Amino acid sequence: APTPPPQRARPAEGGGHLPEGEDTPAPAPASTPAPAPHPAEDASAAECDERGEFHAGFCYTKCAILTNKKYPYRLNSITCCKNSSRCAVEGMVNPDFGEIASPARSSGCGPDEEYQNGLCFKACGLLTDGEYPYRTDHRTCCRKTGVWQCHLPHNRKRSRYFNVGGGGGCSKDAELLGHFCYKRCSILTDGKYPKRSGPSTCCTRKHCSSPNNRLMRVEFNVGGDIGCPKNEELHASRCYKSCSSLTNGSYPTRVAVATCCKEEDASACGRHNTLWTDLRFGESSGPGNQPVHVPAGKPVPKLASESSA
Structure with missing residues (x-):
């Protein structure tokens, strides 16, 4: 093996102290996706049954079934659209659209969550009753999908309570x-x-x-x-x-x-x-x-x- 060079690195992080009430059950954490391949790489609609459509690692009940064919195109876990080319403009947001039809291989995020910057957060659509369905960071939800649209104050809502995941709190271990x-x-x-x-x-x-x-x-x-x-x-x-x-x-x-x-x-x-x-x-x-x-x-x-x- 080569001789180690005389190089320095910062030691691992430590210090601080535990907060009071550390053993109190925590609210739902923003979770990290499980180590599965990215769904765009090797997951497909073939994993879903005839009632399901594949999106971001899960088989959801088809938008066509949920909306009686009025909004047949899926944009995200809780949004169905009339037209695939204008989905971000004419989409219908409904938490019920997040119904899981069959257990496709998971991309890591839960059925009530969305992926953002390496973490799974509870869907903005669920947190805001569909009013601000698009997440741009850990505590910002927006009315519009465009970055510039979201910069407008009336199109976004920021809250520390958006920094949360689906499911339960810390596990028993x-x-x-x-x-x-x-x-x-x-x-x-x-x-x-x-x-x-x-x-x-x-x-x-x-x-x-x-x-x-x-x-x-x-x-x-x-x-x-x-x-x-x-x-x-x-x-x-x-x-x-x-x-x-x-x-x-x-x-x-x-x-x-x-x-x-x-x-x-x-x-x-x-x-x-x-x-x-x-x-x-x-x-x-x-x-x-x-x-x-x-x-x-x-x-x-x-x-x-x-x-x-």
Whole structure:
């Protein structure tokens, strides 16, 4: 293996403390799509039955059936149109149009959600009773689809309450920290560091400032459920082939997309000669040099009533 160059990288994120009431069931989180191929690449209407039509990973009941053929063209999960070429102008929005006809392979978002910038949010059409059905960011819903149209104040509505996903709150094996659902530190550390104080930090007590009371690991930055495959690790919301397997255990801790560290504790990775940077480290373990991918069960944002608008 090549000799590691004397290059530095910032240590993994940590610090902070748990909010009060961390174990209180959280409102519905804005979830992250499961690691499935993009529907445009390998999913088709062939996966739907005769009553269904394919859209964004799901088989919805055909708009023609739902509207008695008056609005036969589907624009999104809750919008049907008279004419395919003028769908954004003459569409009819109705939450009932989001009826799932058959279980097509999911693209990751739920039937009451929409995809935006890597996350699944509850559909703006449902949140605004169809008045602002088009989402442009995590807390903005618009009347119109065009970017410039949405810039007009009367065409958009912004609210912290739009930063929410469908479904339930954090899963039973997850805990809330700073509007995100993470896998419980008590599970990740076999009960030795049960309190979470940062995305990559677990502690022996609720507030931990002493290095003796905390443990920093990049692999703690993961949500409940599946996470990354066994031979991969999470970094910056993506699954990469583990640094341990890439370096034969010499640099087991990932601190950047292409940087591995010889220290197990990420907080010690800023010291000289602890880092190894190589572009080959920024790959997944999938077949055929598969690109890095979004993990199932990664930390996901949630709606918090105390969030600022």
